[in-house]
Every structure is written in structure tokens, then in C-alpha cells.
Amino acid sequence: MNTQTPSSPERVDFIREIVAADLRDGRCQSVVTRFPPEPNGYLHIGHAKSICLNFGVAQEFGGRCNLRLDDTNPVKEEQEYVDSIMTDVRWLGFDWGEHLYFASDYFEQLYEWAVDLIETGKAYVDDLSADEIREYRGTLTEPGKPSPWRDRPVEESLDLFARMRAGEFPNGARVLRAKIDMAAPNINLRDPIMYRIVHAQHPRTGDAWCVYPIYDFAHGQSDAIEGITHSICTLEFQDHRPLYDWYVDNLPVPSHPHQYEFARLNLTHTVLSKRTLLRLVNEEHVRGWDDPRMPTLSGLRRRGFPAEGIRDFVTMIGVAKADSVVEVEMFEHAVRTVLNRTSLRRFAVLDPLKVVIENYPEGLTEEMEVLNNPEDLSAGSRSVPFARELWIERDDFMEDPPKKFFRLAPGREVRLRSAYFVTCHEVVKDADGKVVELRCTYDPDTRGGSAPDGRRPKATLHWVSAEHAVAAEVRLYEHLFNSPFPGTDGRDLFEDLNPDSETVLRGCFVEPALADAPIGETVQFERLGYFAADQDSASGALVFNRTLTLKDSWAKLQAQGRHDTA
RNA sequence: UGGGGCAUCGUUCAAUGGUAGGACACAGACCUUUGGAGUCUGUUAUCUAGGUUCGAAUCCUAGUGCCCCAGCCA
Numbered sequence: 190m191n192t193q194t195p196s197s198p199e200r201v202d203f204i205r206e207i208v209a210a211d212l213r214d215g216r217c218q219s220v221v222t223r224f225p226p227e228p229n230g231y232l233h234i235g236h237a238k239s240i241c242l243n244f245g246v247a248q249e250f251g252g253r254c255n256l257r258l259d260d261t262n263p264v265k266e267e268q269e270y271v272d273s274i275m276t277d278v279r280w281l282g283f284d285w286g287e288h289l290y291f292a293s294d295y296f297e298q299l300y301e302w303a304v305d306l307i308e309t310g311k312a313y314v315d316d317l318s319a320d321e322i323r324e325y326r327g328t329l330t331e332p333g334k335p336s337p338w339r340d341r342p343v344e345e346s347l348d349l350f351a352r353m354r355a356g357e358f359p360n361g362a363r364v365l366r367a368k369i370d371m372a373a374p375n376i377n378l379r380d381p382i383m384y385r386i387v388h389a390q391h392p393r394t395g396d397a398w399c400v401y402p403i404y405d406f407a408h409g410q411s412d413a414i415e416g417i418t419h420s421i422c423t424l425e426f427q428d429h430r431p432l433y434d435w436y437v438d439n440l441p442v443p444s445h446p447h448q449y450e451f452a453r454l455n456l457t458h459t460v461l462s463k464r465t466l467l468r469l470v471n472e473e474h475v476r477g478w479d480d481p482r483m484p485t486l487s488g489l490r491r492r493g494f495p496a497e498g499i500r501d502f503v504t505m506i507g508v509a510k511a512d513s514v515v516e517v518e519m520f521e522h523a524v525r526t527v528l529n530r531t532s533l534r535r536f537a538v539l540d541p542l543k544v545v546i547e548n549y550p551e552g553l554t555e556e557m558e559v560l561n562n563p564e565d566l567s568a569g570s571r572s573v574p575f576a577r578e579l580w581i582e583r584d585d586f587m588e589d590p591p592k593k594f595f596r597l598a599p600g601r602e603v604r605l606r607s608a609y610f611v612t613c614h615e616v617v618k619d620a621d622g623k624v625v626e627l628r629c630t631y632d633p634d635t636r637g638g639s640a641p642d643g644r645r646p647k648a649t650l651h652w653v654s655a656e657h658a659v660a661a662e663v664r665l666y667e668h669l670f671n672s673p674f675p676g677t678d679g680r681d682l683f684e685d686l687n688p689d690s691e692t693v694l695r696g697c698f699v700e701p702a703l704a705d706a707p708i709g710e711t712v713q714f715e716r717l718g719y720f721a722a723d724q725d726s727a728s729g730a731l732v733f734n735r736t737l738t739l740k741d742s743w744a745k746l747q748a749q750g751r752h753d754t755a
Numbered sequence: 756u757g758g759g760g761c762a763u764c765g766u767u768c769a770a771u772g773g774u775a776g777g778a779c780a781c782a783g784a785c786c787u788u789u790g791g792a793g794u795c796u797g798u799u800a801u802c803u804a805g806g807u808u809c810g811a812a813u814c815c816u817a818g819u820g821c822c823c824c825a826g827c828c829a
Contacts, residue, residue, distance in 0.1 A: 259829070261828095265828075319827055330758095331757080332757090361827065374757050375757090375759070376757090376825050378827035386829085403828085405829095426759090427759055427823075428758075457766085475790085505781095508765060511767095512761065515766070516779065516780070518779060519767070522779060523779090525792090529791080536787080563791095596790085605788095606786070606789070611799080644802090651789075713789085713791085716790080716791065717789090744790090746790090
């Protein structure tokens with residue numbers, strides 16, 4: 190049984206090295222981090238990396254991590270997203286305690302600081318249009334040129350900015366800009382915009398504001414207000430760091446945080462851009478943000494992925510600055526490791542084939558004792574009813590089996606797990622030649638699954654009593670995208686959508702113990718994979734989602750086309 | 756032709772001037788009342804070229820490749 194964490198505890202990434210050094214050298218007394226999502230979508234597995242990093246670092250060094258909703262753009266943000274973010278962070282296993290903040294909490298302070306900058310001649314109101322601002326900004330290789338409004342009197346900027354706030358101007362009429370350097374090689378420093386006019390309802394501040402700060406003018410100061418020591422973000426913000434520092438250096442902020450950047454997570458067969466996830470939802474390629482095929486935390490949760498598996502995965506992949514695409518198999522391995530250790534075993538037949546045990550007494554039911562988890566004896570056992578008529582998996586029988594097929598076949602004896610050995614004697618077919626029933630006999634001396642004479646069948650099958658089985662719908666899931674790198678090589682992203690990402694199976698049978706399976710709790714259907722009862726389940730109408738398959742070496746042989754080799 | 760980053764097994768992360776290692780994936784073997792799990796073994800890597808050094812993935816120089824930046828998004 191594997192109870193180890195997937196990586197050695199002494200392994201330290203560059204962020205943790207920096208934090209440790211800062212603590213050791215007294216650059217900070219304790220560590221304070223923050224996870225700062227914008228509430229404009231649902232959190233996904235990529236966010237999990239950031240959450241685990243920020244909360245993990247805080248935890249490990251005895252500090253604290255704030256949850257801050259970065260709600261500076263009311264046209265994209267919604268309360269639904271705020272709620273889902275809090276749910277998902279908690280579910281992942283982290284707690285921000287009292288430290289829940291919103292960038293919008295700081296709007297008044299931010300506004301005052303903006304006024305400070307105008308007063309000291311370091312900011313001005315610009316009347317240029319968006320197009321003109323772009324033209325004046327120059328290009329990557331050519332410097333920009335100053336706006337004609339750059340040197341307008343401080344009093345005029347002050348007046349205009351107040352009137353922008355008061356709502357006197359329409360969207361886009363003017364902006365507030367920092368006066369830095371129009372010739373800076375870093376475009377972010379070419380008089381970056383601090384405030385824009387937006388007449389929109391904000392989820393928290395309503396219509397109190399007509400101007401909203403741009404990310405750059407809000408983030409560092411919010412960090413400073415909260416006493417963040419290490420502001421950890423992704424690589425694309427590296428170019429913003431000089432601006433982050435400029436604001437913090439030019440404003441009377443209460444602390445001086447520092448920004449550090451790491452490479453965001455990418456996964457094969459997966460897309461993690463919020464824009465694309467939003468399209469998948471809006472264009473109904475999936476049924477919602479929590480569709481079990483979505484890489485969102487709510488989708489993964491619904492699919493049956495345990496939070497612990499996600500955390501282990503994040504530990505496994507580490508933190509660095511090199512762009513990378515992690516193979517999704519690594520994620521699946523982390524999840525299987527947790528599930529193998531923790532999930533209860535159950536019997537379920539997805540594609541049923543009737544078996545009649547001719548020498549088994551009619552009307553008799555025996556309760557077979559079956560281990561709940563052979564990896565964890567403390568999980569105990571349950572009893573599973575066994576009777577004369579059973580369902581087994583259609584795939585577990587072949588009339589004319591190839592060399593390496595060890596399961597049931599005419600004349601062959603196999604073990605029914607935790608029950609009896611059975612031997613197939615007759616194959617019943619319908620008019621089309623389809624196998625509809627197997628006539629078998631059982632060996633009464635093999636009760637529990639072992640023979641007194643020590644003979645051992647080469648295969649063990651799962652089964653369910655026809656009389657006692659409970660009907661269920663089972664939804665099989667595969668990668669949402671066929672290509673490991675969706676939308677590359679000139680293909681449209683949506684061309685790479687896997688048409689078979691969901692297969693719905695009706696007429697499946699599960700053992701009685703599954704009749705009241707708790708929603709979201711993942712169990713192992715023996716020999717098949719991990720499954721979790723879906724929220725669409727109603728009493729008498731069970732629905733299970735396949736979380737992941739178990740590795741199946743026969744399926745692998747088949748896929749390799751090797752099953753016929755003698 | 757500007758600025759900022761990054762280059763180590765197929766993938767990902769280590770090695771912080773001293774034997775290039777782990778995990779995933781792959782291959783084989785063992786074991787098995789899940790063809791699961793587990794155990795063991797194996798294959799495969801320092802972007803290139805110079806230089807410094809007893810010794811370089813690590814330091815220096817010059818190249819090459821890839822990523823990010825010209826939103827009133829974050």
C-alpha cells in the first residue's frame with residue numbers, strides 16, 4: 190500500500206528558496222501570500238497550481254495566504270464566479286480564515302493615491318481616443334511619442350479626474366495615465382493607463398463608481414495594503430514588474446511587496462484558457478462549467494477526482510520558470526494513486542451478458558462476503574447477493590478466444606470474484622447469432638473463490654446477481670480534446686474536440702450496495718475503473734461518471750493488435 | 756530590427772564547480788481472488804561552438820531555438 194507523498198519533502202522550488210532566504214536574512218518577519226483570481230470564470234486545474242503554491246508556501250513557513258478577488262473590471266465579473274471560487278478553494282483543501290478581500294475594497298484608497306500622483310505631476314488625464322493612444326504608444330521597436338495632453342496643468346487633470354469619477358463623461362472619453370517614459374523599451378512603462386471610464390454595475394460596488402483602476406494600478410497597491418510579502422504570479426507578468434515596482438515606489442503605501450513569477454501549468458489534451466473554457470460553455474460543447482469533461486475544479490470534482498490527488502499532482506510537477514506542457518497521464522497517475530488507496534470496491538456490469546448456473550438451486554440466494562478495499566483492510570467488507578442468474582461483462586466472454594484471452598470461453602473455468610468457480614458449457618444465441626446467454630455450472634467447493642484442490646483459474650470476473658442488481662446509467666469520459674496540443678499546427682481548437690469524449694451507457698447493472706451511493710464519492714468498479722455518482726442521480730435512476738479507467742493490459746494488447754500472435 | 760524570460764531523458768522537476776537523479780510514460784520480468792495494485796530490471800537527456808578549471812549542466816564569450824509584451828483585459 191502506497192501512502193507516500195509523491196515527492197520527497199526536501200525538494201524545494203525557487204520560490205520556496207527565495208522565501209526561506211528572505212525569512213533567514215530578515216527581509217521579512219513572516220510570509221504573507223495571496224491567491225488573486227479575477228471572478229470572471231471558474232477556477233481550473235491551472236489555478237490549482239497557483240493555489241497550492243500560495244497557500245502551500247504560507248502553510249509551510251508558518252505564514253498566511255489571503256484570498257483576494259481581483260474585481261477591477263465590472264463588465265466581465267459576476268457574483269456566480271465569486272461564489273464558485275470560494276467553494277473550489279475550500280474544496281481543494283485550503284482556508285483563508287478571516288482573510289477574504291476584494292480589490293474593490295480598496296477603490297477609495299486607490300483613487301486617493303491616483304490623486305496623489307496627479308498632484309505630484311506623475312499622472313495626467315488624457316483625452317486621446319483608444320486608437321490614438323495605441324498610435325502614440327509606438328511599436329515594439331519604435332519609441333512612442335507624448336500625448337498632447339501630457340503636460341496639461343495639474344489642476345486641470347485633477348478637475349477632469351474628479352468629473353470622470355462623477356460620471357460626467359461617456360465610456361472611453363478620457364483615461365488617467367501615469368507619466369513615466371514614452372520611449373521606454375518596456376511598453377508597459379510608456380505612460381500606462383491607470384483608470385478608465387466604465388459605466389457598469391459592479392457586483393459589489395454597484396453603480397458607486399464610474400472609473401475603475403486597471404490591473405497594474407490595483408494589484409501592487411492591494412498587495413501593499415494587505416502586507417503581502419511575496420506576490421507570486423505567472424510569467425506573462427514579468428514585463429509588468431517594473432511598473433508594479435514604480436507604483437509601489439511612488440506611492441505612500443504601507444509596505445513594499447515583491448513580485449515573483451513562475452510558469453503556469455499546461456496539460457496535454459486540455460485547454461486552460463478562460464476565454465476558451467467560456468466558449469466551450471457558451472457554445473454548448475459541454476453542459477456547463479462543471480461538466481465532468483471540463484478541467485475546472487468543479488468539473489473535476491463532479492467527475493470524481495479527489496482534491497488530494499490534485500494536490501499531489503501539483504507537488505509532483507514542481508514549480509519553475511520554463512514553459513512546459515505536462516502530460517495528462519501524470520495527473521491521472523496522481524489521482525489513481527489516491528483512489529487506489531481510498532476508494533471502496535464495488536461490482537458493476539456495464540455491458541451485461543446473462544449467465545445461468547444450471548446446477549445452482551433455483552430460488553436460493555447466498556450472501557457473499559466481499560472486501561471493500563483489499564488495499565485497506567480497515568475498510569471492512571460487505572455482503573453481495575449471489576444467485577442462479579447473474580450478469581457478467583460481455584467483454585469477459587469470447588466464443589472463440591485468441592491465445593492471450595484468459596477470460597470465460599466455452600469449456601473454460603473462471604473464478605467469479607469472492608464467489609465460485611464457474612465453467613461455461615453452452616452458448617445461447619438469438620436469431621441474429623448474437624450471444625444472449627451463457628449456460629454454466631459452478632463448483633460448490635469453491636465458495637469464496639478458492640478451490641480445496643488448489644487449482645487456480647487464469648481469470649477472475651466481476652458479476653452481479655440479476656435478481657438483486659440495480660439499474661444504472663453510466664457516463665464514460667475520455668479526453669475532451671483528441672490532440673495532445675489542441676489548436677496547434679494550424680487547426681482550429683474546436684476541430685480537435687473529441688466527439689467521443691462522453692459515452693452514455695444505459696442498462697448497466699450495479700450491486701445493491703450502490704443503490705444509495707453518495708453523490709460525488711468515488712468508488713472503484715472492480716476491473717473497470719473509478720466511478721462517482723453524479724448529481725443527476727435520482728432515487729431509482731442512478732447515474733455514475735467514470736472518473737478514470739483502471740489500467741487494462743488486455744485492452745492494451747488489443748490496441749497493439751497483438752492478441753492474435755501465437 | 757526593441758524589451759523581458761527560458762533551454763537537462765519522450766514529458767516534468769532536481770543536481771547551486773566534484774559519480775547527471777526522481778516521477779510520469781515506454782519495454783521486460785515477478786507476483787496477483789481486480790489482466791487492477793505492488794515489486795524488480797531496463798532504454799533514453801545537459802541547445803551549439805569556443806574558453807576558464809585538475810574537474811563545467813553549473814562560470815565566461817559568441818551563437819541558435821522557443822515563449823511573453825504594442826487591451827481603456829487580468
